[in-house]
Amino acid sequence: MIEQLGLIAAVILPLWNIPLIVRIVRRKSSEDVSILWALGVWVCLALMAPSGFTSKDIVWRVFNIVNIVFFSGVTFAVVYYRIKHRRQPPS
Numbered sequence: 001m002i003e004q005l006g007l008i009a010a011v012i013l014p015l016w017n018i019p020l021i022v023r024i025v026r027r028k029s030s031e032d033v034s035i036l037w038a039l040g041v042w043v044c045l046a047l048m049a050p051s052g053f054t055s056k057d058i059v060w061r062v063f064n065i066v067n068i069v070f071f072s073g074v075t076f077a078v079v080y081y082r083i084k085h086r087r088q089p090p091s
Contacts, residue, residue: 003059010063017070021077030081038078045071
């Protein structure tokens, strides 16, 4: 029962990244999100990923897979809109 609850939480927790991605895309801006924070979190997740991918603990493994996928989306959106914003000449 505890492992099943943990597995459900491991899938649900990273889904909270979706509203952030949607907000960035709708506003077409990531100015309110620190690019250093996004890259720093993503690098830490990438460094932890091998541990999660090879773990026998299903909760840790699933959490790592789902989290790296969704936070990669956050990081991509932040970097994409930051670069896009820089390329546009001021109005």
